[in-house]
Amino acid sequence: MLDALPPESRERLVAHAREVVFPAGARIFEEGQRADRFWLLSSGTVQLDVRVPTRPHAVVDELHSGDLLGWSWLIAPHVWHFGARAVGPVRALEFDGAEVREMCRRDAELGRSLALFVARTVAQRLHRSRTRLLDLYGPQGLAALSDSSEET
Numbered sequence: 445m446l447d448a449l450p451p452e453s454r455e456r457l458v459a460h461a462r463e464v465v466f467p468a469g470a471r472i473f474e475e476g477q478r479a480d481r482f483w484l485l486s487s488g489t490v491q492l493d494v495r496v497p498t499r500p501h502a503v504v505d506e507l508h509s510g511d512l513l514g515w516s517w518l519i520a521p522h523v524w525h526f527g528a529r530a531v532g533p534v535r536a537l538e539f540d541g542a543e544v545r546e547m548c549r550r551d552a553e554l555g556r557s558l559a560l561f562v563a564r565t566v567a568q569r570l571h572r573s574r575t576r577l578l579d580l581y582g583p584q585g586l587a588a589l590s591d592s593s594e595e596t
Contacts, residue, residue: 445484445512445558445561445565446458446484448557448560448561449554449557449558449561450553450554450557453551453553453554453557456547456551456554457539457544457547457554458537460539460540460543460544460547461484461537461538461539462537462538463486463535463536463537463538464483464535464536464537464538465533465534465535465536466488466490466530466533466534466536467530467533468530468531468532468533469529469530470529470530470534471527471528471529472490472513472528472529472530472534473514473524473527473528474524474527475493475494475495475524475525475526475527476523476524477523477524478522478523478524479514479516479517479522479523479524479541480517480522480540480541480542481514481517481538481539481540481541482512482513482514482515482517482518482538482539482541482544483512483513483514483536483537483538483539484510484511484512484513484536484537484539485507485508485509485510485511485512485513485534485535485536486509486535486536486537487509487533487534487535488508488509488530488531488532488533488534488535488536489506489507489508489530489531489532489534490506490507490511490513490528490529490530490531490534491503491505491506491507491528491529491531492504492505492506492507492526492527492528492569493526493527493528493529494526494527495527501527501529504526504573504576505526505569505572505573505576506531512561512562512565513528513536514528514541515562515565515566517541517544517545518541518545518558518559518562522541544558
């Protein structure tokens with residue numbers, strides 16, 4: 445993400461970051477909670493998941509070093525669409541969402557660059573989720589579904 449920003453904006457943004465560490469297994473945030481921050485992963489793996497009634501959380505994506513964790517801080521109503529869990533120890537730069545939104549309001553170039561980066565991130569994750577669904581419900585899954593519907 446930082447490479448997508450103009451150098452001056454990058455420096456100002458990083459000046460507002462703080463380093464954090466999440467231990468293995470830590471819940472970083474829960475689906476439905478207020479989204480007030482985001483992270484750039486320095487090391488480790490984070491799983492994004494969704495709640496499934498009467499079952500364990502379903503993993504929908506995995507993030508690694510260099511990835512952006514959290515985009516809901518940018519888009520109202522600022523509520524997490526997924527949950528996140530550290531698979532092993534995770535190091536990251538943490539940013540305050542409200543503070544960064546205010547920086548974007550004052551610096552149109554920073555705001556445009558961040559908005560484009562977040563849009564690309566959301567599009568990539570949507571593509572990966574679609575691929576996962578096709579793996580789960582692709583030709584074999586669809587054939588099984590159509591066979592069972594013909595019997596009814």
